[in-house]
Amino acid sequence: MSSVAQIPKSPALHEELTYDVSVSERHVVGEDIVSLTLRRDDGGLFPAWEPGSHIDVFLGEDEQGEPLTRQYSLWGAVEDRSAWRIGVLKDPASRGGSLRVHEQLIDGAKIRVRGARNHFHLEPAKSYVFVAGGIGITPILPMVRQAERDGIPWKLYYLARNRARLALLEELSGLPAEKLVLHCDDENGMIDLAGITSVLGEEDHVYACGPGPLLDVLDKMAQKSGRWTFHCERFAAAPVAPGRVDLPFEVLLSKSGTTHQIPAGVPCLKVLREAGVEVDWSCSEGVCGTCETEVLEGEPDHRDAVLTAEERAANETMMICVSRARSARIVLNL
Structure with a gap:
């Protein structure tokens, strides 16, 4: 899947x-x-x-x-x-x-x-393929070490534009060399992601972190394949799809009973903060998960880079810094 x-x-x-x-x-x-x-x-x-x-x-x-x-x-x-x-x-x-x-x-x-x-858990799998782009090696490296300790087969592809952009090489040198591929675009051209993933099966999991275009390609390959499972962590939420319109909506806070109007183009988080509502937040870009808020009623319009497809379909929570509402009214557990 x-x-x-x-x-x-x-x-x-x-x-x-x-x-x-x-x-x-x-x-x-x-x-x-x-x-x-x-x-x-x-x-x-x-x-x-x-x-x-x-x-x-x-x-x-x-x-x-x-x-x-x-x-x-x-x-x-x-x-x-x-x-x-x-x-x-x-x-x-x-x-x-x-x-x-x-x-x-x-x-x-x-x-x-x-x-x-942690919104990027290492799930049990028969084998792992890790793909890191540039600074995306930071969350991937502990996963690789965990897989090695657990004796689970793995392969790491570490990609960068050039060798100067490959970080933590001293740490990587302690890993089995036959399981590590360092790929620099200026030396070898674009890596063959299709070839790497074509041999994967239903029990294989791919974990990736890096630039958005890299993750987008892998995500599309996973959806097209329908076999292997893809996990990723993004540095920024994906751009809003063309033609996706911001609609105004109403927010009811269940704990205080107050109602707030969220105009088109204005983040829900901004309106609530300006109204003096105490809410946890951090990145304001939909990537850190700090402002995740329970949804009691209504249908969110998810625009974050944290929730999985299954979590979005469940509509139990939303990131109020970037996500909006498809329904005219939404009730939050605040």
């Missing part, structure tokens, strides 16, 4: 803890890519986490005075709870987060973090 498989829900945000941490190590691990090792200022251990998890990193405020929070995947060893390790690409299209990391988070810098949260 070609789909993103159903995954367990992460804990609610209020159950996650916030930590004061310091940057104990900073290394350049690729062109415009830094790795940061974070340790708690109180000397304590971080909570246990699973491959695919990410954390929130608080980076102060943006130019409009809004909290600047970004999400970064954990790439370190899951058994090492003394440190959290993240990798950050300096993105020229960044809204300020990655630039601030690269310019300000030097050795000894103090910041706050929250988590960990």
Whole structure:
């Protein structure tokens, strides 16, 4: 079956803890890519986490005075709870987060973090094919290590435009060489994804993280094949399909009994925050899952990059930062 498989829900945000941490190590691990090792200022251990998890990193405020929070995947060893390790690409299209990391988070810098949260679980499978593009290696690396520990067959294809963009090569060198393919477009052209996936069967799972076009191609291949299962984590929600119209809708908050009108083109999150409603949020782009809210009535118009196809069909929750409503009225558990 070609789909993103159903995954367990992460804990609610209020159950996650916030930590004061310091940057104990900073290394350049690729062109415009830094790795940061974070340790708690109180000397304590971080909570246990699973491959695919990410954390929130608080980076102060943006130019409009809004909290600047970004999400970064954990790439370190899951058994090492003394440190959290993240990798950050300096993105020229960044809204300020990655630039601030690269310019300000030097050795000894103090910041706050929250988590960990996981919307990208490694599900049981007969075998795995991992595809990482550029900085997308960060959530994939712990998955590869887990598969190797569990003795499950796997293959990793790590793709980049050139060798300078291949990150964490020292960490990757510890993996079995016959299971690892490093592919650079400038040396070998475009990789043959169709050939790689053509031999996969119903018990094979493909996990991918990287640029949107790469994930889009794999997603279409999975749907066309109808055999293997595809899982991915995106850096940004997919663009709204052409012709998809924003309609105004009404939101009823079940706990307060208040009603709010959401105009066309205005995010639900923005309206609720301006009305003083306390709601958890972070990325405002539909990728982190922080603002996931229970839907009691109505039909959401899902536009996030977090929920699976099955979860969208169930209509039990929605990401209020980007998603809207197909029905004229929606009731949220707020």
